Amino acid sequence: MENKKDIESREDIEKLVTAFYKRVLKDKTIGHFFTEVVKLDFDKHMPVMFDFWESVLLGGRNYSGNPMTPHFKINEKEPLKPIHFERWLQLWKETINDNFKGKKSEEAISRAEQIAGLMKFKIIQA
Numbered sequence: 001m002e003n004k005k006d007i008e009s010r011e012d013i014e015k016l017v018t019a020f021y022k023r024v025l026k027d028k029t030i031g032h033f034f035t036e037v038v039k040l041d042f043d044k045h046m047p048v049m050f051d052f053w054e055s056v057l058l059g060g061r062n063y064s065g066n067p068m069t070p071h072f073k074i075n076e077k078e079p080l081k082p083i084h085f086e087r088w089l090q091l092w093k094e095t096i097n098d099n100f101k102g103k104k105s106e107e108a109i110s111r112a113e114q115i116a117g118l119m120k121f122k123i124i125q126a
Ligand code: HEM
Pocket: 030, 033, 034, 038, 040, 045, 048, 049, 052, 065, 066, 067, 070, 071, 074, 080, 081, 084, 085, 088, 111, 112, 115, 116, 119
């Protein structure tokens, strides 16, 4: 087993997010949101996700969207439930822990927990 390192660069972010989506897309609980509820163009979607996580973790300035907006639209097509957020977070944590370790990796988990909590609150109370 290779020695795990921390998340330090754009390249690391791309590796993390790509590995995460590999798990998401074959997941029975949430995969269909990405393939059926929204028919994503991954050539467009992946760079947006790279920019988002680079902005959250490394102070990158390329992401300029609002991460809440598309989830409200998804929720109108198929309601997002606590179990979906739990699964999303579980896959995110597993992907990080299998590939990285260190301060930024812990931050990647805690930031995702914060954002998912807020997103769940905003969507489910709405
Ligand atoms: C229930 C769990 C979740 C599901 C099923 C889900 C699904 C999706 C889908 C299908 C899209 C693409 C929407 C589109 O382009 O029309 C998307 C976009 C996105 N998601 Fe999620 N998501 C979930 C939770 C989260 C969480 C917890 C975060 C952040 C920590 C997040 C961050 C993002 C971002 C940044 C985008 C792109 C927004 C943009 O286009 O500017 N998602 N999500």
